[in-house]
Amino acid sequence: MRQTIRVLRLDHWHKNLFVLLGAVAAVELCHQHYTARQFWFILLGFFLSCLVSSVNYVMNEFLDASGDAKHPRKKHRPIPSGAVNPQHLLFAASWFLVVAVGTAAWLHNWAVALGLMVFFGSGILYNVKPARFKEVPILDVLVESLNNPIRFVIGWFATVAPLGFPPLILLFLVWMYGAFLMSAKRLAERRFLGHEAEGYRVTYRFYTERSLLFFTSIYALLSLGLFVVVALVKSPNLLFAAPLVILHLAWVLKLTLDKGSIMMDPEHAYKKPLFLIFSFATLALMVYLAESTMR
Secondary structure (H helix, E strand, C coil): CHHHHHHHCHHHHHHHHHHHHHHHHHHHHCCCCCCHHHHHHHHHHHHHHHHHHHHHHHHHHHHCHHHHCCCCCHHHCCCCCCCCCHHHHHHHHHHHHHHHHHHHHHCCCHHHHHHHHHHHHHHHHHHCCCCCHHHCCCHHHHHHHCHHHHHHHHHHHHCCCCCCCCCHHHHHHHHHHHHHHHHHHHHHHHHHHHHHHHHHCHHHHCCCHHHHHHHHHHHHHHHHHHHHHHHHHHCHHHHHHHHHHHHHHHHHHHHHHCCCCHHHCHHHHHHCHHHHHHHHHHHHHHHHHHHHHHC
């Protein structure tokens, strides 16, 4: 059971916080009021997204087993190490998907149900041939990080009141920030694996440390630029948080270049409590500043 839970990667569920961020944005931008019913719908949207993310993680580990077996750390994962039965996991994952989408449809929230299907479809594009974008340089980062705006949209429509589509500028901001993190992850991993990287993942035959540092910097600048645009258009008060946003981006880059970087497994950021506290404090300040503009 413990090995099965490892494949489901419950410790990665915090990535679905973008669902909650999307819900907060919907409430604030559409001038709604928080209600108990709305709270439970948002929480349910978060949980259903977690289920679908676990489906994608099972698919990822199943299809990556041969490559993970060549990785000094990932070879100990349950599937490549032979600790679990892959067929049983795939069966359980299929039920997770049915329960998630079925629950959203049963509640007549077809936008969330569609969002969950798109979330799963993103996992297919990333992992499954003939697309398998994780083996295509640049697109591997852009497709994987696309999950963040998808989560944001799910959270947006998880609120009770009917809403229009979220502002595209917000979705691009979330997308580019995700691309920054995913590119940083690859840079940390490329530095850790050295010459062995090319045997582990096809894209590392294209990526070098210098090129990954370049792409990571570009995504950081795009994230910062889009943040400024969102602030100017939607909430000028957000500009007061700009120095903290810059410091956050710089801190992530610094962590990426550390020996044995935590960015190879960003879900373990709890091992850097000061960074985690600062990041959440910055986010909380941004929400407060945005809300003060909407009043």
